[in-house]
Amino acid sequence: MTDQESLLKRVKRAVLDGDGDKTIELTKEAVSQGLRAPQILDEALTPAMDIVGEEYENGDRYVPEMLISAEAMKSAMVVLKPLLADAGVKARGKVVIGTVEGDLHDIGKDLVAMMLEGAGFEVVNLGAEITAEEFVKAAKEHKPDIIGMSALLTTTMIHMPEVLDALQQAGLRDQIKVMIGGAPVTQGYADKIGADAYAPDAASATKLAKSLV
Numbered sequence: 482m483t484d485q486e487s488l489l490k491r492v493k494r495a496v497l498d499g500d501g502d503k504t505i506e507l508t509k510e511a512v513s514q515g516l517r518a519p520q521i522l523d524e525a526l527t528p529a530m531d532i533v534g535e536e537y538e539n540g541d542r543y544v545p546e547m548l549i550s551a552e553a554m555k556s557a558m559v560v561l562k563p564l565l566a567d568a569g570v571k572a573r574g575k576v577v578i579g580t581v582e583g584d585l586h587d588i589g590k591d592l593v594a595m596m597l598e599g600a601g602f603e604v605v606n607l608g609a610e611i612t613a614e615e616f617v618k619a620a621k622e623h624k625p626d627i628i629g630m631s632a633l634l635t636t637t638m639i640h641m642p643e644v645l646d647a648l649q650q651a652g653l654r655d656q657i658k659v660m661i662g663g664a665p666v667t668q669g670y671a672d673k674i675g676a677d678a679y680a681p682d683a684a685s686a687t688k689l690a691k692s693l694v
């Protein structure tokens with residue numbers, strides 16, 4: 482195992498242990514050793530969250546332990562945020578993004594927001610548990626090119642069509658593209674509810690957003 486592989490393994494372990502300080506320290510070390518932000522995300526941070534999810538599903542981890550790992554991952558994202566930027570890119574358009582009503586998972590949505598910002602979009606991040614009314618209010622206020630919705634639960638993705646309906650009723654649907662994503666969401670679901678685009682991950686969300694504006 483190379484030094485870099487071993488370092489990525491230690492970052493992953495720190496997230497699994499929910500050790501925020503160690504996660505920050507090791508993420509900074511990984512950056513200083515020349516590891517790129519997407520590699521740290523794809524080979525250490527995201528796989529750690531997948532294991533957290535599996536352990537929760539198997540009954541080997543409880544919600545508070547899931548939460549401290551999530552906090553550790555978020556602290557690493559603060560370190561990586563500036564590195565996800567494409568230097569020198571001018572504002573490409575505006576995106577309003579949020580996690581839908583009843584759903585407080587915000588790590589993936591924040592990652593999408595960071596990558597969009599890095600690609601030169603102006604991003605208004607509404608946070609999590611955003612109702613259809615709040616999405617419409619933000620659409621009126623910020624006049625975005627794209628609204629992005631994230632859902633991590635099969636029980637909350639059903640709020641996505643409500644947002645589309647609310648935008649339609651407010652007379653805004655024709656002016657705004659809607660992109661959706663999140664672990665249980667699929668292209669088939671996007672087609673079914675009439676969203677303009679679906680992205681499985683933050684990198685493809687950024688590519689898609691560029692093609693939408």
Ligand code: B1M
Pocket residue numbers: 527530531532533534535537538544545547548551578583584585586587588589590592593628629630631632633634635636660661662663664665679680681682683684686
């Ligand atoms: Co939750 N949780 N959780 N959880 N949690 C999952 C999602 C789950 C799959 C775990 C499991 O059972 N294996 C399961 C959902 C089952 C289902 O519905 N299918 C689950 C459950 C059941 C729950 C609770 C109900 C548990 C309980 O209380 N009994 C509860 C729900 C609370 C609520 O929302 N009302 C709950 C709570 C929590 C915590 C608070 C403890 C914490 C969230 C902390 C936070 O986000 N601030 C948490 C966590 C951390 C997870 C797991 C372990 C990790 C999620 C994550 O951050 N992944 C998750 C299991 C898993 O996903 N492996 C799980 C990393 C992140 C980078 O990936 O979010 O998928 P992801 O984002 C990706 C893509 O999906 C995509 O790009 C991102 C980056 O590549 N993407 C988009 C996301 N949004 C996008 C938007 C786009 C485009 C792409 O366009 C706009």
